[in-house]
Amino acid sequence: MNNAAHTEIDRVCNAIYQAIFERRLEPNTRLVESQLAKVLSTSRANARQALLLLAQRKLVNIVPNKGAVVAEPSKPEAIEIFAARRCIEREIVQLVFQRCKPKDIDALRLHLEEEQKARQANDHFELIRATGKFHLLLAKIAGNKVLLDFLEQLIAHSSLILEKFETHNNRTCQENDHSEMINLIENGELEEGLELMDKHLRDLEQVLNFQEKSKPANLNEVFAPLLGK
Amino acid sequence: MNNAAHTEIDRVCNAIYQAIFERRLEPNTRLVESQLAKVLSTSRANARQALLLLAQRKLVNIVPNKGAVVAEPSKPEAIEIFAARRCIEREIVQLVFQRCKPKDIDALRLHLEEEQKARQANDHFELIRATGKFHLLLAKIAGNKVLLDFLEQLIAHSSLILEKFETHNNRTCQENDHSEMINLIENGELEEGLELMDKHLRDLEQVLNFQEKSKPANLNEVFAPLLGK
């Protein structure tokens, strides 16, 4: 999440961020400082600061004297987030078409295999993670760190949104769009690329028209994979 | 800076942010936790957390075990920041043209007077603050909180950049551009509005072609205005 210096609190921050991003932590899950500290084997102060950072990115909500919960974007907020994504990813597409090199194409194609693998294995979380990562890969190729940083925030939010509104149809990024995008980049068809990204994001946004769902979570099992190492 | 709940650390954060935004704190100024705590009459823990938040927004740099300094964007970073501004403010212009109401126009014109006053009084800092605020006003009219939040970060950075590269000519926003923009909005001339914003931001970016400058600062006098209340 944070490309900055890796301090202890960055580690904690990343652990929580990953859990949110990969949807092991659902919206509205309560995040108690002392419990986080214990589970992630750090001090309460660090857990507290990590929560503060995540709150600034609006990934958790902190209400004074009450504590932190995983954020749950409302529908109007979700619409704004997707609008922002269209704005920023449009620019990213433009930059990618200017700067993409052969080895970048290779990396994108390699990544596509990850997506396919997750799709075939029906591993839903992994698919979410992988499709999100594709967009971040494009942002890295674009080469503007500010836009990359913004997009990271937006994609984390999108993850929360998908979690909340997701249908039984497992709607994520459309299967062929990413592959199609790579082809367009390779052929330098900019206009089509811009259009595809726009369509792609509007498709994703359609989840908002479905109903929500809900259920709680348990900190110990959420972070279990981390405890082993 | 932060539209979130107003806790003590938000207050501290805002005080520092304002000082940076209004350029009372120059790039590379060292920010010592204990000193900040004393000057802003808060605890060191709060000062520390505030610095952490500002670091996440890249307004200060924290290097582990060494401390925090006001960030100093490099030229390549500055270029990325202006590119991001063009991207986001283009979208904002588009939204403004859709959503601007008569009372918004009035507010913009009213604001213009502030700019004029600062210009006539030759109050450089105030002019910086006011011209930046014009852009944020547009963002508020656009009505997308996510984009507003991003732009706030970008404008704070722009402020730092202007400080670093500024010439003796006091280049800030061109005098007539803002007024011209209001007219275009009123008349619904979208294409011209988009072009103007783009030109406007590219003009501003020209400061990067000039030389830098430098000098230190003193925390006590920087925050003196706050101590009186």
Added chain:
DNA sequence: TCCTGTTATATTGTTATCAATATCTTTATT
């Protein structure tokens, strides 16, 4: 004079403790 190593100081990072607030449980009353 310049460099190097040493001591002293200042600052950051961490931990423990206490107070304030909120949440939950129990008890009492109608």
Added chain:
DNA sequence: AATAAAGATATTGATAACAATATAACAGGA
């Protein structure tokens, strides 16, 4: 049985003390 009040528990918020690290000042030798 339902509601309200009172107490117990848990959690957050704040403070202080301590340890680790880096910076600055100083002294000694080439």
